[in-house]
Amino acid sequence: MKQRKTKSLKFMRKISLAIAIFISLWSFSQEKIDGIAAVINEEIIIQSELKAQFEEFKRQNFGVETECAALEGIMQEKLLIAEAKKDTLITVNDRSLKPQVDEMANGAISRYGEEETLKLYGFATLQELRQEILKNLQEQSYSEQIRAKITGGVDASPVEVNNFFREYESQLPNVEEEIELSQIVIKPKLTEEHKQELKDKLLEIKKEVEDGASFATMAIVHSEGPSSVDGGMLANTKRGQMVKDFEAVAYNLEEGEISEPFETEFGFHIAMLEKRRGEILDLRHILLLNKPNEEEMKKAKELADSIKAKIDQGVLTFEEAVKEFSGDKNTRLNKGVVADPRTGNTRFVRTNLPTNLYLEVTGVDENGITSPFEDTIGRDEKVYKIIRVDKIIPAHKINLKDDYERIKKFAVNKKKQEKIDEWAKKHVSENFIKIDDDYKTCDFKLDWLH
Template sequence: MNRNLKFAFILTILLGFFGTKINAQLKPGDLVDGIAAVVGDEIILESDIEDQANYAQQQGAKISDKCEFLESIVSNKLMIYEAKRDTLIENRSAAIKENATAKYNQILGQFPDEKTMLAAYKFRTSYEMKNAIEKIDTDNYYGQMKYGRITDKADVTPNEVTDFFNTYKYQLPMVKDEVSLSQIVMNPKLTDAHKNEIIAKLNKIKSDILAGESFESQARIYSEDPGSAANGGLYKNISKGKMVKPFEAAALNLQEGELSDPVESEFGYHLIQLVKKSGKQYDARHILLKAEPNADEIASAKKELDSIRTLITTGKLTFKEAAYRFSDDKKTKFNAGIVTAEDGSDKIEKLNLPPTISYHIAGLHKGDITDVFQDETQHGKVVSIVKIDDTIDAHQMDITTDYDRIRQMALNKVKNEMVEKWVKEKLPNVFISINDRYKNCTFKTDWRKDTASR
């Protein structure tokens, strides 16, 4: 039997099974689940679309309509189907599953309790939400890897960039007000007395655990790690090299079930219990107490940074030298303090700046440096200064001032055309079926026509 016909036959049985199951359990007002589409052996359920749409919207994605979202999933599923058959693409299912749990716990840390979080994300159970995160991450990984394999040889010449600009110059977007910034960020240093206070608290927790309290309950009560506290401090299947060095060194020097002494890292102080060690992976629980500076420690850091600012403004030290010597921000200290956007550009739209930085650079000009100000990062309270390296007023995109942006747009167009060509070449050889519930959708790719001709 032809593979596509064989799979279509299996699909018919599956549809019958789902239909019987749904009708048997359906109550008035219940949402009917079922198969929305099939791509190769990748099945897309109605609930998958709903769950992924809810999660994507909560993460800031814009979804104009369900048809567009479905087509995006179908197109990606085609690349995923082919990616999983591509022996040059690594299977990362275990790592993706682990990361999905970590993401879930991280999101949970932003809410007062699990019920509130599930309601906000429109999921009924933690299993549904974790499953949705895992599916999205799986789709993203395999889709991106296949996209990279398809487009790895894409390039554009200067003449092609010019042609692209001349063709689309009246359709190119406006460039909004932008700035280029450099920064120096310092972590306030805790006094010895403050450090000893935190260590003493962890030692007390350790004593309570050794006296009979469970590590899990103590982690839920005391740990300040949003990624693991709700899960009793547990991280599973940790690969060597994934955690910060002090944590990993302490954890791997323990026997299973043994507790560490307080361990200092960039995140604070940890009490660690090794749960299990197997090959290059291990499970561990920890209780984190963040090293949050007090008012006096913050004031001391501000005074130190203000002295550094004076050295810069009087010409005794360049901003680049000061960033390298004194900044605690690993992302910028080795790059002259230069702040970059998500796409790697050093030009950042003013509207996308963090509110604190936006407030402190207001009214400043090129070359100016802010006064020392307090800020908050994922690691806690910091003090900072920011230098205005350049300001770019809003303008219509032009090849003389925005060549790199226009080149990237031209390159993206070439890549998209390569993917479209690849899809058309693959369609005749991959079984694709979209439920008739979507027969009124207008898709960019004529999936039904291509599948009907097989």
């Protein structure tokens, strides 16, 4: 009985995307010396991938007790991906995944260095690494979309939440100390002189292109945007996919025309329209980021210090300061309240906060505010922040009174997993499945050996 319940709680946690992808990347480097555990249509499960994920499941206490159980979980995921690829209503936009590819690749490189990263994951070039990351992100997107399709509309009533809590109370995790925060974000302002320097550099680049240089090559050399590795290419671009200032320029260009330098929230650009098909554009651009210099950062710090002083003196409320000075569009219209962009949740486990933020709020009581400190947002944009600790929720044993929404989420996730299990049971026989002899004695829940 205990083993059954432990397995049924697999819905409580999910391996992080980053961990899953880098396990897969490491497994890719082992393919030549490794065996295949299972094949679902064209989806292959390498033995090293299985073993690495099983170890990660154990480390994070997923309740997956055997390698066979881990294999079945991975096979179900591969089955979802295989079926999603057949569904004409499920599509994956590679361009929308590109920022994540850049973030993950650059993160690994900044941590290990380029040469060591390629050696670690078994790739000859950065392009190969990026392609494999993209492939994994594509599969993640397919999985998320088909899961949403299968479990759409699933909810849990108050009675179901209560029943769930009574059944699983002893197995539900205790709640760690959480914290709610608000912020004022002060963005340094570039001087007019600094802005003109960036425009002049772009004008020089534009002249080189007009004199015969390749725009793509100049983008690779000079652009500081994520598309630089692709020669600044933004292919199949539609209205609504670009920030308004960029879109206004792009849609006024003729094919082959290069724009004058223009400014967006990211910095200064020049753009060249390569091809137009109605409202769909293929264009290239070069971006010079609006990175503040030392003097501009100093002025931003002085402004942040003056705001902090006014709040301390009662001249300005925190909310008034957010409205007047904060440069973060995600929190400015919400009185500075910080929320998880994926879930909307405003509570954060204190120990999961980024190190610099954790240190800044340590020792700050409820309704207290930090001194201004330097931080980064977005794509390493330097800013100064003032943080207010709105609420501290002490660590406690999970209960219905304080944690109803958390428990409801567990209950809903359980129902969703049950729906996915039912779906998988119906689709197993419709797919080509081959399992290595080493795993044919596993006691699977589904008939994978049909």
